[in-house]
Amino acid sequence: MNTLVFEGVAFNADLAAKISEAQFLKEHGHHDLSDEQLKQVHALAMNTVKSAPKEAPVKPDIKLIKEDGKVADEKELAALTAKPVVKPAEQK
Amino acid sequence: MALSLCGSAGAANVGELACDVAKGVAKKIFIFNGTFQSSDYTDENTFFAAFVANALLSKTASNKVLPIKEIQDVADNSEADKTGSLGLGFSQRLVEGRPKYTFKFFAGADLLKRYRTYDNKTVRVLEYDANGVLWGTKSGTNFQGYQAKLTFSGGKLATGQNVEEGVVTMTVSILSNSEYLNNSYYVQIDENIEDAISLLDSPLAYVSKASNVYKYSVLIPGASLISTYNVLPDYGTAIAALMANFTAKSGASAAAAPTGTALAITAMAYNTGGDGLLTVTYDPTAFAAAGAFIYLAGPTPLQLNTGSVVGIELLSVVHAK
Numbered sequence: 001m002n003t004l005v006f007e008g009v010a011f012n013a014d015l016a017a018k019i020s021e022a023q024f025l026k027e028h029g030h031h032d033l034s035d036e037q038l039k040q041v042h043a044l045a046m047n048t049v050k051s052a053p054k055e056a057p058v059k060p061d062i063k064l065i066k067e068d069g070k071v072a073d074e075k076e077l078a079a080l081t082a083k084p085v086v087k088p089a090e091q092k
Numbered sequence: 093m094a095l096s097l098c099g100s101a102g103a104a105n106v107g108e109l110a111c112d113v114a115k116g117v118a119k120k121i122f123i124f125n126g127t128f129q130s131s132d133y134t135d136e137n138t139f140f141a142a143f144v145a146n147a148l149l150s151k152t153a154s155n156k157v158l159p160i161k162e163i164q165d166v167a168d169n170s171e172a173d174k175t176g177s178l179g180l181g182f183s184q185r186l187v188e189g190r191p192k193y194t195f196k197f198f199a200g201a202d203l204l205k206r207y208r209t210y211d212n213k214t215v216r217v218l219e220y221d222a223n224g225v226l227w228g229t230k231s232g233t234n235f236q237g238y239q240a241k242l243t244f245s246g247g248k249l250a251t252g253q254n255v256e257e258g259v260v261t262m263t264v265s266i267l268s269n270s271e272y273l274n275n276s277y278y279v280q281i282d283e284n285i286e287d288a289i290s291l292l293d294s295p296l297a298y299v300s301k302a303s304n305v306y307k308y309s310v311l312i313p314g315a316s317l318i319s320t321y322n323v324l325p326d327y328g329t330a331i332a333a334l335m336a337n338f339t340a341k342s343g344a345s346a347a348a349a350p351t352g353t354a355l356a357i358t359a360m361a362y363n364t365g366g367d368g369l370l371t372v373t374y375d376p377t378a379f380a381a382a383g384a385f386i387y388l389a390g391p392t393p394l395q396l397n398t399g400s401v402v403g404i405e406l407l408s409v410v411h412a413k
Contacts, residue, residue, distance in 0.1 A: 008361060008363075012356065015375055016358065028358070031359065031364055032365065
């Protein structure tokens with residue numbers, strides 16, 4: 001969890017970044033912070049989460065062994081597992 | 093040539109190593125019911141790091157080290173050996189006495205109450221002497237404390253004849269000579285033994301709520317009738333900054349809440365509106381779906397220590413939503 005501490009108030013930046021500024025103001029208006037400060041916190045939360053390093057996408061562990069016994073490389077595998085392109089029916 | 097079975101009966105050679113270590117004057121006792129595995133004592137620094145880290149475990153952890161205050165007076169009250177004799181003067185030990193010590197140290201009414209929770213309890217203890225050596229025993233390759241029964245007494249009116257005010261007496265009765273006399277092991281501690289600190293129980297307690305915004309207190313219970321010690325003025329802001337280490341859950345019953353559904357915390361602050369309490373804001377969506385009871389647990393003592401909140405263990409709370 002990314003935590004933002006602003007004027008002694010700790011915020012869950014991940015959750016704050018998921019909601020709109022208006023929603024954030026509504027949910028956190030009870031703290032001793034002005035609307036301007038809360039807007040600043042929300043903007044900081046958005047930037048914190050945006051700049052946080054994202055985890056690399058997990059590649060599915062798929063291996064295709066072809067009829068000739070050779071293992072298909074990534075390119076071939078991608079071609080085989082790609083969704084078939086459905087052409088729109090011709091208009092009559 | 094002498095005819096002897098001694099060698100095959102387990103007798104050892106009796107040579108002596110230079111600088112052999114013997115137990116010095118008692119300085120501290122540690123209650124320790126766990127074990128240090130061989131990987132914890134590969135060298136002295138590794139051992140000391142593990143020892144200090146274990147003092148920062150929760151009191152519910154099996155490897156918790158509980159330091160008792162520095163000893164100010166020590167008396168050896170070991171039971172004397174029982175002997176028997178024959179009519180013509182032969183005397184022999186019949187039963188070997190077991191070690192027992194009486195230690196005195198300073199503790200007020202608060203601390204005495206905490207020590208008394210160990211009164212008449214059988215635990216394991218490590219001894220630390222004035223030469224900087226820590227003593228215990230081994231089971232297999234695990235280093236552990238000696239089995240001992242403890243008693244704590246004190247809290248009586250002073251007579252004005254001796255140093256008595258705030259003096260607490262602890263007795264340590266060793267249960268096993270096999271552990272204590274035959275299988276003692278030591279480790280030299282060159283660092284500051286006081287790095288292994290004692291913690292204070294600091295329970296989180298529900299105070300009030302306004303929809304998904306809850307207020308909690310952290311008061312150390314003690315012997316004072318009028319006021320319990322409030323931790324938050326000292327550490328409230330630092331505790332709030334450790335929000336990521338808090339865990340909140342909810343469940344249909346108080347018993348189910350600690351293992352219930354996770355409840356996200358969106359914000360935490362100390363002294364909102366000048367009330368001197370910890371304000372915890374739960375995620376509105378998760379809160380709406382939460383069960384009837386909420387469980388809130390704070391950071392571990394180690395996490396608190398890292399966050400500059402020293403000497404306390406935050407105890408969890410379960411309360412109605």
